[in-house]
Amino acid sequence: MHSTSVLILVGVLGLAAGALLAFLATRNRQNADRTQELELSLKEANTKLEDFQQQVNEHFDQTAQLVHNLTQSYREVHEYLANSAIRLSNQDIGRQMLEAGSGELSDSHENLSVLPPRDWAPKAPGEKGTLSEEFGLEKDPIAPREEVASR
Template identity: 25%
Template sequence: MEMGLVVIIAIVAFLVGVLGGFLVSKATAGRDSSGNLKNQMDSLQGRFSDYQTEVANHFNKTASIAQKFSQSYQEMQSHLQHSVETLVSDSELRSRLLSEIKMDELKALDYSAEGQVEQDIPEQETTAVNTYNDTPRDYAPKVPGEVGTLAEEFSAKRK
């Protein structure tokens, strides 16, 4: 009889475990994490598409504004040339002004490899730049005899 009681308790425990597992599986079936992840993915995809559209619109508008700016600049150059030709009577001054206007127009269109227009540098600055052969210093100057900041011995003084 004791053996029968142990078997009955084991069967009851097994049935209670199966029933508990069934109830837990039903309770968690509504919380599908893959559906939640899919919704998040769809949301992020939509936001990314909206962002791409905004970037494309931004660059299209920037190109349009740059084109208008270029057209206005050309109109201004044309107006200046016409004004110099009609208003300036001195031929020497007229030719000098027209050459300056054309030179400014060429400088505006001239892009060097670095994206900068060449500038007139005074002769003193040119010689100073050409004769400078010292290595660049990326640290603060130090007093002679003092350890530099890049030295291994440089650190907080210990007592």
């Protein structure tokens, strides 16, 4: 009997050990599958990020090219207008336009007659200014309403 009970006990222990090993093997396999899924989703996310970064770089490259083209077109228009001004009007004005387009400032400031903006209107001495409350109002003697109604 002793040998039968030992044999049953060894069989039960073997069965439990086999079940435990099978459980651990399937668990490790599930973890490996999850790891592979996570690695695959990480690769997809990295690919999407790289694509997005490439699109952003292309966007800024194209924007820079368009701004450069716009600047060049502005320069061409400005030069055309300046050359036309030289041909059609006073040559000094045309030269000033060319100098302004090149970014250089004119050294001769005496030709410029620029006045600062005024926040007041010119007036003759003794007159009311345009900001005065009485400006433009003439005081005519008006008859009281009762007199107007009786007429």
